[in-house]
Amino acid sequence: MAEQKQLTIGLFGFGVVGEGIYEVLKNTPSLNARIKKICIKDATKQRNADSTLFTTDYDSILEDPEINLVVELINDPVEALVIVTKALCRKKAVVSANKKMIAENLDEILALQKEYNVPFLYEAAVCGSVPVIRNLEEYYDNDMLKGICGIVNGSTNFILTKILEEGVSYQSALSAAQSCGFAETDPALDVSGRDAVNKLTILLLHAYGIKSYPDHILYRGITAIHYNDALVAREKGQKIKLIARAYKLKNNSIAAYVLPQFVTKESSLYNVKNEFNGVVIESKLADKQFLSGKGAGRYPTSSAVLSDIAALRYSYRYEYRKLVAGTKFSLSTDFYLRVYVSFENWNSVNKWDFESIEEFHSTENRQYLVGLIHFEKLSDSSWFANDEVSVIVQPDGIVEKEELVTRSLKKISLQLAGSV
Numbered sequence: 001m002a003e004q005k006q007l008t009i010g011l012f013g014f015g016v017v018g019e020g021i022y023e024v025l026k027n028t029p030s031l032n033a034r035i036k037k038i039c040i041k042d043a044t045k046q047r048n049a050d051s052t053l054f055t056t057d058y059d060s061i062l063e064d065p066e067i068n069l070v071v072e073l074i075n076d077p078v079e080a081l082v083i084v085t086k087a088l089c090r091k092k093a094v095v096s097a098n099k100k101m102i103a104e105n106l107d108e109i110l111a112l113q114k115e116y117n118v119p120f121l122y123e124a125a126v127c128g129s130v131p132v133i134r135n136l137e138e139y140y141d142n143d144m145l146k147g148i149c150g151i152v153n154g155s156t157n158f159i160l161t162k163i164l165e166e167g168v169s170y171q172s173a174l175s176a177a178q179s180c181g182f183a184e185t186d187p188a189l190d191v192s193g194r195d196a197v198n199k200l201t202i203l204l205l206h207a208y209g210i211k212s213y214p215d216h217i218l219y220r221g222i223t224a225i226h227y228n229d230a231l232v233a234r235e236k237g238q239k240i241k242l243i244a245r246a247y248k249l250k251n252n253s254i255a256a257y258v259l260p261q262f263v264t265k266e267s268s269l270y271n272v273k274n275e276f277n278g279v280v281i282e283s284k285l286a287d288k289q290f291l292s293g294k295g296a297g298r299y300p301t302s303s304a305v306l307s308d309i310a311a312l313r314y315s316y317r318y319e320y321r322k323l324v325a326g327t328k329f330s331l332s333t334d335f336y337l338r339v340y341v342s343f344e345n346w347n348s349v350n351k352w353d354f355e356s357i358e359e360f361h362s363t364e365n366r367q368y369l370v371g372l373i374h375f376e377k378l379s380d381s382s383w384f385a386n387d388e389v390s391v392i393v394q395p396d397g398i399v400e401k402e403e404l405v406t407r408s409l410k411k412i413s414l415q416l417a418g419s420v
């Protein structure tokens with residue numbers, strides 16, 4: 001059996017997660033891990049720990065040769081990159097939960113790990129307590145992975161549950177998410193879908209070996225979802241969830257996006273409520289496998305950080321096998337999506353962008369259509385980003401080119417909708 005390492009930790013950040021991991025480590029003496037110093041930003045704040053532990057000087061951790069592990073849990077992604085870079089350069093192992101910093105700097109982070117040959121673990125950065133990164137990294141180590149479909153942002157799932165299932169207002173749902181410690185310091189990151197796309201970027205690396213950048217992946221959050229959309233979902237016995245999706249197309253390229261989606265009762269994601277996250281991993285041989293757990297909050301997030309710390313005692317590291325070996329995958333935008341689009345009047349949406357329109361409903365204050373649209377048309381359209389227009393993917397919304405019967409359907413269905 002491999003020998004357990006003694007870990008001497010320099011902790012950056014003492015907020016929701018930082019203080020959580022401090023408490024958890026204090027109560028887990030068997031782990032052989034001791035916090036020697038804690039770096040925070042504001043020296044004047046009262047802390048629930050011995051004052052001699054605290055510093056505002058990065059170097060008192062980074063230049064301390066006894067500290068062999070840096071746990072980075074601050075809420076500033078720019079400074080987090082500075083800390084992680086310096087720590088790796090000094091050959092200290094690093095654990096982080098900072099998805100924004102990781103997703104936006106994949107190249108740099110991979111290069112640093114290679115150059116300095118030190119482990120950098122970040123299970124808490126995706127789905128909080130749910131061990132999805134290590135699962136993808138270790139278990140699905142082949143070309144059998146068909147897709148990933150996940151609720152990866154606890155804060156938006158909490159807000160959607162409160163609004164759509166409990167009738168709470170958007171503002172009070174957001175305030176509740178903030179006071180429970182689920183929301184990011186800047187909640188716009190959550191509700192815009194940006195946090196989810198940061199996580200999808202990390203998942204794409206571990207699932208398919210794809211190095212992408214969050215800005216290159218189409219995403220939309222929950223701010224445009226209208227109350228009428230919830231009524232439509234309820235009528236159909238479905239729910240609306242913010243979904244991060246990666247799907248292997250027939251030509252072996254990968255479709256990826258973060259968009260609201262209707263979820264049916266048959267889906268494992270249907271009952272994923274509040275701050276819970278859930279990920280369905282679709283594999284060719286094993287069919288669908290489902291992981292679920294709390295995606296945010298002090299102790300769930302601390303549990304993932306703790307698990308990384310524990311793994312480092314045995315010198316665990318990500319091998320990034322899919323990046324270095326096997327089939328090379330890349331992202332594709334050449335597929336269709338079946339979407340529901342709701343809006344106040346027809347001028348808000350260009351109906352000619354759709355390949356076909358299958359449903360059309362008009363009420364006094366809201367109209368909606370269900371149609372098939374090429375993914376590129378959707379992302380390039382001027383109306384996609386309009387907050388007056390709600391776009392929700394239909395269940396099993398990805399349609400491959402080969403599945404389209406004939407393009408002439410377009411004209412017929414538009415005629416049926418009475419718009420030509």
Ligand SMILES: NC(=O)c1ccc[n+]([C@@H]2O[C@H](COP(=O)([O-])OP(=O)(O)OC[C@H]3O[C@@H](n4cnc5c(N)ncnc54)[C@H](OP(=O)(O)O)[C@@H]3O)[C@@H](O)[C@H]2O)c1
Pocket residue numbers: 012013014015016017018039040041042043045073074075076079097098099100124125128181182183184185295296297298301
């Ligand atoms: N909260 C969650 O549920 C959750 C879940 C998954 C991942 N995460 C990630 O975990 C990280 C921490 O989140 P959090 O919710 O714990 O944040 P938080 O409660 O806002 O705490 C942030 C901490 O970072 C410290 N800090 C900020 N800038 C610093 C700097 N330049 N140098 C030293 N310390 C600095 C702050 O110091 P002061 O105390 O002096 O202000 C504070 O202690 C973030 O990357 C977040 O995305 C959080």
